[in-house]
Amino acid sequence: MKQLSLFPEYPASLPVVNVASVPQRSPFRYPGGKTWLVPVIRRWFASFAHKPQEFVEPFAGGAIIGLTAAFEQLAEHVTLVELDAAVAAVWQTVIEDGEGVWLAEQIEQFALTPANVQTLLQQTNLPLRERALQTIVKNRVNRGGILAPGAGKLKFGEAGKGIGSRWYPQTLKKRILDIHAIRQRLTFISGDGISVLRDRAGQPKVVFFIDPPYTADGKRAGSRLYTHNDLDHEELFAVVQSLAGDFLMTYDANDRIRALAQQHGFDVELIPMKNTHHAAMVELLIGRDLRWLR
Ligand SMILES: C[S@@+](CC[C@H](N)C(=O)[O-])C[C@H]1O[C@@H](n2cnc3c(N)ncnc32)[C@H](O)[C@@H]1O
Numbered sequence: 322m323k324q325l326s327l328f329p330e331y332p333a334s335l336p337v338v339n340v341a342s343v344p345q346r347s348p349f350r351y352p353g354g355k356t357w358l359v360p361v362i363r364r365w366f367a368s369f370a371h372k373p374q375e376f377v378e379p380f381a382g383g384a385i386i387g388l389t390a391a392f393e394q395l396a397e398h399v400t401l402v403e404l405d406a407a408v409a410a411v412w413q414t415v416i417e418d419g420e421g422v423w424l425a426e427q428i429e430q431f432a433l434t435p436a437n438v439q440t441l442l443q444q445t446n447l448p449l450r451e452r453a454l455q456t457i458v459k460n461r462v463n464r465g466g467i468l469a470p471g472a473g474k475l476k477f478g479e480a481g482k483g484i485g486s487r488w489y490p491q492t493l494k495k496r497i498l499d500i501h502a503i504r505q506r507l508t509f510i511s512g513d514g515i516s517v518l519r520d521r522a523g524q525p526k527v528v529f530f531i532d533p534p535y536t537a538d539g540k541r542a543g544s545r546l547y548t549h550n551d552l553d554h555e556e557l558f559a560v561v562q563s564l565a566g567d568f569l570m571t572y573d574a575n576d577r578i579r580a581l582a583q584q585h586g587f588d589v590e591l592i593p594m595k596n597t598h599h600a601a602m603v604e605l606l607i608g609r610d611l612r613w614l615r
Contacts, residue, residue: 346392348411348457348496350466350487351383352546355532355571357594359389361606361614362530365569366395368613373566374526375400379514382408382547386530391506392499396528400508402517404549407456407468409511414453416509421501425494427454433488435477438462461487469548515552515560522563529568533557535578554578558585570607582607590614 343359366373376396378387381403391399401416403409415421431437431454441455442462456468462484463472475484500507510517514533521527534550561568562585572578574591582589588611591603606614 344389344392345385346388346496346499347383347385348493348500349383349408349460351385351460352465352467353532353534354383354385356385358386358571358592358604358606361592362386362389362569363393363395365608365613366390369528369567371526372396373528374398375521375524375528377517377521377527377529378402379517379529379531380533381412381509381514382532384412386532387507388500391503394506398508399506400510400517402510402512402514404511404513405468405547406511407452407459407548409509410449410452411456412509413511414450415497415500416504416507418450419501419504420450420453421497421504423450424453424457425497425501428457428497429490429494431458431490433458433484438484457493465546467546469546469550471545515557518557518560518564521566522560523565525565527566529561529564529566531557531561531568531570533570533572535573554581558582561585562587567609572605572607574603574605578605578607588612 343356345356347354347356372394373396375398376387376390377400378384379402381387381401384401384403387399387401390396401412403412411424414424431441438458441458444451444455447455459468460466462474464475465472475487477484514531518529518531521529533552533554534547535554558581561570570587571592579589582605587607587609590606590608590611592606593601593603
């Protein structure tokens with residue numbers, strides 16, 4: 322409850338979310354993953370008079386919010402968008418190509434030895450579904466799940482802390498098969514999230530969860546976390562302002578983003594979270610009208 326005094330704007334009705342209490346449906350462990358926001362997203366959907374026709378996550382990454390919306394049928398359809406080709410390979414394989422069973426079996430059969438990891442990660446120009454397997458393995462063996470160039474690897478043989486400690490083939494298999502089973506509710510677009518926002522700007526029955534890479538704050542440098550991190554935030558805010566449908570956006574809490582939100586007439590709220598090291602932190606939630614949260 323420390324957050325209450327540290328962050329007086331925090332709505333007292335919202336408990337600090339313990340990520341372990343939210344079903345983890347993504348096969349990724351994703352830097353900046355939004356598992357902790359799931360209860361807030363459920364509350365947001367509950368505030369709508371009608372089920373949205375489409376839910377769009379234009380910066381999908383590990384897509385925990387989009388997957389939750391699809392599993393819990395919070396919208397008629399869910400569309401995920403991601404620019405990073407390595408991440409996109411997983412979503413294309415499972416959602417578009419219907420190859421989730423193949424991928425799940427490959428994960429189950431993969432013997433996680435130093436030699437096998439090295440051989441798989443060195444390969445280039447792989448067919449799409451093999452690239453998906455490569456991404457899943459890389460996401461597990463790299464420190465923090467970071468897929469951007471330069472990410473460090475966990476070491477083999479650190480008792481309880483090395484690569485093996487992040488490799489749960491049966492869990493990953495189940496998550497992928499579960500997504501495979503509901504793939505008809507999902508569409509994946511490999512490309513630029515801002516273009517997809519622009520395409521759907523005039524549609525009032527479409528709602529958006531926008532979680533862009535953020536690079537202006539050196540402490541949580543998006544440039545280290547994501548291969549694609551160079552985003553025009555002014556442009557994004559302008560496009561978001563033009564949306565006919567409702568939206569939620571999350572950002573690191575800082576003055577530049579608060580100023581942008583204010584300029585566009587958006588509502589802001591600080592939301593507490595616990596990061597993977599269980600440290601209490603906050604992020605900024607931005608929306609057109611966040612009264613449903615209070
Ligand atoms: C903060 S992360 C999203 C994390 C996600 N909400 C989750 O829970 O896993 C931002 C993502 O946006 C992607 N990205 C960066 N620029 C993009 C763009 N122009 N269009 C679509 N995705 C982009 C990055 O590759 C990264 O996966």
